[in-house]
Amino acid sequence: MSTLFGREREVATLEGLVDGVHERGAALVVRGAAGIGKSALLAAVTERAEAGNLLVSTASGVQSETHLPFAGLHQLLRPMLGAAGQLPARQREALLGAFGMSEAGDPEPFLVALAVLNLLGDTATDRPLLIVVDDVQWLDGPTTEVLGFVARRVRSDPIVLLMALRDGHPTSLDASDLPELRLTGLESAAAEALLDAQAAGLSVGMRWRVLSEAAGNPLALVELPLALGAGAVTAEAAWLPLTARLERAFAVRLAELPPHTRALLLVAAANDGHDVADALAGGGIVAGAVLTAEALAPAVDAGLVELREQALRFRHPLVRSAIYQKAGRTDRLAAHAALALVHERDPDRRAWHRAAAIAQRDESVATELEGVAARARQRGAIPVAVTALRRAAEVSEEPAAGAHRLLTAAELAFELGRGDQAAELLALARPSVLGELPHARGLWLSEMLGEGRNDGPARIHRLVTTAEAAHAAGDRELALGFVRAAAIRCWWSDPGWEQRGSVIALAERLAAGDDDPELLVTLATAGAVERCADVIERLAKIRHTRLDADVTRLLGVAASSVGAFDLVGDFMESSIADLRIQGRLGLLTRALSTQVWRQIFCGDWAGAVLVAEEAERLARETGQPRRQASALGMLALLAGLRGEEERGLALAAEGERVLGTVAISAVAALIEHARGVIALCAGRHDDAFGHLWRLFEPGDAAHHMIWRLWVISELAEAAVGAGRTEPARRAVAELEQVAARTPSPLLHVGLRHARALLAGDAEAEALYQDALGADLSRWPTARARLLLTHGMWLRRRRRIQEARVPLRAARDAFDVLGLLAWGEKARQELRAAGETSDLRVAPAAELLTSQELHIARLAASGLSNREIGQQLYLSHRTVSTHLYRAFPKLGITSRGQLRDALEQAAPGYTSRD
Structure with a gap:
């Protein structure tokens, strides 16, 4: 433990996590430069954990194994796999399929991650578990993704996850919000003590030079004196980066080794495993002789490698790197060729080594690598498939x-949410793309990568033309993709009916029938006004039909696009349930985003908060910034409605930051809608009008032809308060023309409200009665707001007794809905009308955190902890912890009391104003 000189604080931090594992789980990233002492620190805490009777599982990344899917995860879980049989069937199949231990058709990566989380949680049931992963930067990508997923969810489990990685190597953990412990160089006193303990006989000049060049790096303090003494580090080398100097320090020892030992070490350095037998077999092929373990003895004596049972391990990753880099190109090719023979029965390893052993193009190798990619996709290891296809x-x-393989790799990278990588692969493919269909595939991917751009009618025309060409070439699915993209462009910016009509006409030609979900989505997005009646009629016909998750999600999108939010739930609820079971978190995020608006407009505000928070978290985890920005906008609006103005504005600003410079008018409109509602609830009518008017102003980044239909009542209310009724009346008049062509429910609800708000005294009474007389049973929020404004109108005309009736009804409705800001407005109006109101007492359910409430609702519906965990991608132990915290807040002691406790969410009343 010589490298732990001066690391008392860091050791105490890690030991504190281990000692506290009984009360709370934790995850920590240990980061630092090569040789800074990460491995020694992990070894020290591992020793402490074993002495404390914790279970310990370890894994370490190997640079040559980064292309083997789930290799690191298999290394970590190998001792626990016997318990995999206790996992739910789909999780078990996904996990074993990822390891190639069973057949699994395209398992979802997040289903694999959930299986790992539950397996670790079950393992830690009897004894706390310490997981130590070193050299994360060299783990395969799928393993790193799973570790990130687990790390964000272990707080309620007796699990500590420590992950060490080297600076300068990007990983998927870089963008996470996991806590980090950064290791820097030792302080002067500790560095001197370590150097003197290792090399006490150095001259003053040599000692000063080592301390200066090592800069507190523990490995350098140990190795540089040896290298300087052997002449391996010269004055010229002093200008090299420290890592390069350390590699040179290790490499100089190679020259003193016998040729057979050097050949054996090179093969071991190139190998993607630690097995001694593989290294001996490959080394023998290179050396042209049968080698035994005796050939490794000189390397062991030189301190370059260690033999542990049947494993050959390099003393430090820089040793492996030094050996491989020191070898000539011809020797490296020979080493990989030998390993391809050694791994003849493992098609993935053989293919990678064959690819590394050639100096020219070879179609047979390319074909083998395509097989590697296919198997990686079947195991859910998409990043590995992308790498294999590129090679x-x-x-x-x-x-x-080659272009075909690059296009496929680019499409997979796009599916992963890695737009930059997809764009790079597409650029590499373009010069060699031949044929109409490959060309169309490239255009389709380019369209998806440029999703945030809005180039107007010219782009829509190109999309329609390319769709027709793809259809003529025989690829209907690709053609439908272009039609859908064109329809989305029409949703963002109206190019006029001529072009929108051409998109719809082509969609109808390609459709499988009138009820084809793809067709309904196109009708809804390209013809939200003109074809709204058709969409609603067809949706109403099939709303109770049992369909698969993809179909119902599309139908829910169609319903929301035409403002029929009262129909959205009929489709989205079943879609969300299926997508959860399937582990398709990318699509689940989109479905949740659509569901939120149904809940917002139809009055399930508590549910909307839960779903929006889950959508934001999943969008962040699955790399969907547009969806994350939308979810943040939804949460901003919800915060404003609860009177949390500061938080709402912060969430809106965060949504803009996440979206970045990408111009997506639908998201910009959503965020301005949120800001307008926040200002309206805070009584800042001028600000509210300014934000909402942007949706109506052509040329503004937030202008949206459809979204404006849904905020007309808020605009009218802000306009009345700000004294800016004339522009609002113009907006209403324009939307009256739209309403004459569409039965969009939300538009008509909002227009009835806006007409009454903006009318003169002579017409207002009749318009309010007309608005209140409409069927608002599925629009409780709209009804409550209408009652409030009607009561306010009556009070301002000194019809006090009459005003109290709608104001009381509005107050009670807002209280039930949990809309605190508007509930307070109703109370203020009642006070002005001479009537006091009881203060709203928050129901017990509102004392719960969002996640506690979500879990409590699911538990009340009869789901077990494991079933809840599968739905929310949490361990069952985490679910149990949240319920344990929820029970006392609800004033209950058992699961059987949950349903009644949650049903009593209607407010009680106690004290007076």
Whole structure:
């Protein structure tokens, strides 16, 4: 433990996590430069954990294993896999399929991650568990993704997850919000003590030089004196980066080793495993002789490698790197060729080593790598598939075949949410793309990558033309993709009916029938006004039909696009349930985002908060910034409605930050809608009008032809308060023309409200009665707001007794809905009308955190902790912890009391104003 000199604080931090694991789980990233002492620190805390009777599981990344899917995860979980049989069937199949231990068709990566989380939680039931992962930067991508997923969810489990990685190597953990412990160089006193303990006989000049060049790096303090003494680090080398100097320090020892030992070490450095037998077999092929473990003895004596049972391990990753880099190119090719023979029975390893052993293009190698990609996709290891296809393209003999492989890799990268990588692969493919369909595939991907751009009618025309070409070439699915993209463009910016009509006409030609979900989505997004009646009629016909998750999600999107939010739930609830079971979190995020608006407009505000928070978290985890920005906008609006103005504005600003410079008018409109409602609830009518008017102003980044239909009542209310009724009347008049062509429910609800608000005294009474007389049973929020404004109108005309009736009804409705800001407005109006109101007492359910309430609702519906965990992608132990905290807040002691406790969410009343 010599490298732990001066690390008392860091050791105490890690030991504190281990000692506290009985009360709370934790995850920590240990980050620092090469040789800074990460491994020694992890070894020290591992020793402490074993002495404290914790279970310990360890894994370490190996640079040559980064292309083997889930290799690191298998290393970590190998001792626990015997318990995998206790996992739910889909999780078990996904996990074993990821390891190639069973057949699994395209398992979802997040289903694998949930299986790992539950397996670790079950393992930690009897004894707390310490998981130590070193050299994370060299783990395969799928393993790193799973570790990030687990790390965000272990707080309620007796699990500590420590992950160490080297600076300068990007990983998926970089963008996470996990806590970090950054290791820097030792302070002067500790560095001197370590150097003197290792090399006491150094001259004053040499000692000063080592301290200066090592800069507190523990490995350098140990190795540089040896290298300087052997002449391996010269004055010229002093200008090299420290890592390079350390590699040179290790490499110099190679020259003193026998040729067979050097060949054996090179093969071991190139190998993607630690097995001694593999290294001996490969080394023997390179050396042309049968080698035994005796050939490793000189390397062991030189302190370069260690033998542990049947495993050969390098003393430090820099040793492996030094050996590989020191070898000539011809020797490296020979080492990989030998390993390809050694791994003849493992097609993935063989293919990677064959690819590393050639200096020219080879179609047979490219074909093998395509097989690697196919198997990686079947196991849910999409990043590995992308890497394999890119390498396959590099060694392809025919440019067109290489372009096809690059296009496939780019499409997979896009599915992962890695737009930059997809764009790079697409750019590499373009010069060699031949044929109409490959060209169309490239255009389709380019369209998806430029989703935030809005180039107007010209772009829509190109999309329609390309869709027609794809259809003529025989690819209906690709053609439908272009039609859908064109329809979305029409949703963002109205190019006029001529172009929107051409999009719809092509969609109808390609549709499988009138009720084809793809067609209904296109009708709703390209013809939200003109074809609204058709969409609603067709949705109403099939609303109770049992369909699969993809179909119902599309139908829910169609309903929301035409403002029929009262129909959205009929489709989205079943879609969300299926997507949860399937582990398709990317699509689940989109479905949740659509569901939120149904809940907001139809009055389930508590549910809306839960779903919006889950959508934001999942969008962040699945790399969907547009969806995350939308979810933040929804949460901003919800915060404003609860009177949390400061929080709402912060959430809106965060939504803009996440969206960045991408111009997506629908998201900009949503965020301005949220800001307008926040200002309206705070009584800042001028600000509210300014934000909401942007949706109506052509040319503004937040202008949206459809979204404006849904905020007309808020605009009218802000306009009355700000004294700016004339522009609001113009907006209403314009939307009256729209309403004459569409039965969009939310538009008509809002227009009836706006007409009454903006009318003169002679017409207002009749308009309010007309608005209140409409069927608002599925629009409770709209009804409550209408009652409030009607009561306010009556009071301002000194019809006090009459005013109290709608104001009381509004107050009670807002209280039930949990809309605190508007509930307070109703109380203020009642006070002005001479009537006091009891203060609203928050129901017990509102004392719960969002996640506690979500879990309590699911538990009340009869789901077990494991079933809830599967739905929310949490461990069952985490679910149990949240319920344990929720029970006393609800004043109950058992699960059987949950339903009644939650049903009593209607407010009680105690004290007077």
